[in-house]
Amino acid sequence: MNVISLSTFDLSMAALLILALAGLSILLKLGLANRISIAAIRTVVQLLLIGLVLKELFAQVSLVWVSLLSLLMLLIAGREVMARQQRRFGGLWGYGLGTFSMFISSFTLTVYALIVVIGTDPWYTPQYAIPLLGMMLGNTMTGVSLALDKLTTHAWQQRNEIEARLILGQDWKTAIGDITRDSVRIGMMPMINAMAAAGIVSLPGMMTGQILSGTEPMEAVKYQILIMFLITAGTGFSTMLATWIGARHLFDDRQRLRLDRLS
Amino acid sequence: MAILRLENFSVLTLKPLNLEVKEEFICLSGASGAGKSLFLRAIADLIVHQGEANLDEQKCSEINPAQWRKWVGFLSAESAWWTDKVGEHFSKENNQYLRQLNLPEECMSWDVSRCSTGEKQRLAIARLLEQQPKVLLLDEPTASLDPTSVMAVESLIKNYVNKFDAPVIWVSHDQLQIKRLADRKFKIINNEINEVEA
Numbered sequence: 001m002n003v004i005s006l007s008t009f010d011l012s013m014a015a016l017l018i019l020a021l022a023g024l025s026i027l028l029k030l031g032l033a034n035r036i037s038i039a040a041i042r043t044v045v046q047l048l049l050i051g052l053v054l055k056e057l058f059a060q061v062s063l064v065w066v067s068l069l070s071l072l073m074l075l076i077a078g079r080e081v082m083a084r085q086q087r088r089f090g091g092l093w094g095y096g097l098g099t100f101s102m103f104i105s106s107f108t109l110t111v112y113a114l115i116v117v118i119g120t121d122p123w124y125t126p127q128y129a130i131p132l133l134g135m136m137l138g139n140t141m142t143g144v145s146l147a148l149d150k151l152t153t154h155a156w157q158q159r160n161e162i163e164a165r166l167i168l169g170q171d172w173k174t175a176i177g178d179i180t181r182d183s184v185r186i187g188m189m190p191m192i193n194a195m196a197a198a199g200i201v202s203l204p205g206m207m208t209g210q211i212l213s214g215t216e217p218m219e220a221v222k223y224q225i226l227i228m229f230l231i232t233a234g235t236g237f238s239t240m241l242a243t244w245i246g247a248r249h250l251f252d253d254r255q256r257l258r259l260d261r262l263s
Numbered sequence: 264m265a266i267l268r269l270e271n272f273s274v275l276t277l278k279p280l281n282l283e284v285k286e287e288f289i290c291l292s293g294a295s296g297a298g299k300s301l302f303l304r305a306i307a308d309l310i311v312h313q314g315e316a317n318l319d320e321q322k323c324s325e326i327n328p329a330q331w332r333k334w335v336g337f338l339s340a341e342s343a344w345w346t347d348k349v350g351e352h353f354s355k356e357n358n359q360y361l362r363q364l365n366l367p368e369e370c371m372s373w374d375v376s377r378c379s380t381g382e383k384q385r386l387a388i389a390r391l392l393e394q395q396p397k398v399l400l401l402d403e404p405t406a407s408l409d410p411t412s413v414m415a416v417e418s419l420i421k422n423y424v425n426k427f428d429a430p431v432i433w434v435s436h437d438q439l440q441i442k443r444l445a446d447r448k449f450k451i452i453n454n455e456i457n458e459v460e461a
Contacts, residue, residue: 158345160339160341160343161344161345162345163309163339163343164339164342164344164345165345166309166328166329166332167307167309167332167337167391168332168333168390168391169330169332169333169394170329171328252311254308254324254328255328256308256309256310256311257309
């Protein structure tokens with residue numbers, strides 16, 4: 001099957017819709033017109049840039065370039081996780097915690113998928129490695145930031161309860177146990193919901209894209225299942241890791257609740 | 264019999280203090296914001312402090328913090344509850360202190376959100392004593408109570424102290440109460456904790 005190539009004119013027709021939306025926003029005084037326009041422009045610029053980068057990258061299969069781009073993606077995702085938290089850890093911890101957890105789980109699982117599941121040759125073939133890692137990071141980012149945000153805000157709100165439990169001789173794990181469990185749950189919910197609704201309520205984006213570009217539906221479905229599993233596992237592991245390390249860091253070596261470590 | 268000994272003990276702006284508390288009532292007073300709660304919280308090792316606290320010659324810094332906090336029973340001025348039912352905050356089903364605090368046995372099935380401040384305060388005392396702490400650090404334990412309950416708490420703590428030979432540091436603003444209870448009185452003035460002569 002051939003892909004119908006989209007012309008600039010085709011995309012402009014889609015852009016008209018965004019303009020209409022922005023116009024309506026001005027009319028209704030939603031105060032969103034600027035944001036919509038800027039976000040739309042960002043989408044165009046960012047995607048065109050990554051398109052160019054990918055084109056170059058696919059042309060020369062190089063581990064160095066794949067690693068560099070992966071690292072860049074990780075660092076940006078880490079920044080995003082930090083920005084999405086209302087109360088975050090101060091200093092390096094604020095940035096490092098989310099980034100480290102995402103690194104451990106996303107990179108390990110992506111490499112696992114490339115080598116064990118898909119079996120690309122070489123394993124870092126950018127056409128597979130970069131989109132996989134991208135989807136992994138994108139979803140992991142959501143999970144980790146939701147969980148950490150929940151962890152720190154709730155620890156802050158419930159500091160008296162946590163301290164009351166410490167006073168009665170509970171260790172830090174028990175004293176903050178309810179909060180850590182809730183945080184992990186919140187972080188994993190979007191992916192679990194997405195798995196449950198996949199195919200019935202929504203056709204997942206990746207599968208839709210593959211089908212649009214001419215892949216046979218059953219092939220696209222199989223890839224989608226693989227991606228769903230990978231993303232859910234990746235999100236789950238990194239959410240647990242980040243929450244656990246974060247919870248530990250809320251206490252010092254004498255198991256005192258150290259909210260002063262939040263900025 | 265337990266002995267609480269503080270060596271060069273200081274927290275934030277409070278000046279270092281050496282103090283030995285045996286089986287006795289120490290009443291601590293001072294203007295609000297003077298650092299009374301801070302001082303008790305530091306002894307319970309809930310906040311960073313300098314110097315060392317010893318209980319029966321065992322150093323706080325060398326003991327598992329959870330164990331230390333069980334020994335050093337700290338009652339905060341405002342009680343905190345982390346689940347819905349009162350009973351879920353207690354480790355045993357029968358609490359021997361409830362009756363002396365004028366609380367019915369069925370209070371274990373109460374909803375925390377429906378308890379009054381005074382009830383919560385008395386429940387918090389029962390919850391604390393259940394752990395059999397060796398030392399009591401009480402931060403205004405009777406501030407929110409009616410006169411009958413104040414007397415009940417005072418006599419309960421006195422009984423407890425006599426039975427377990429426990430040192431007590433009791434923060435209070437009430438001069439009459441201090442007169443009733445104190446073996447020794449301390450006051451925080453200008454960041455310094457000093458003994459006040461009777």
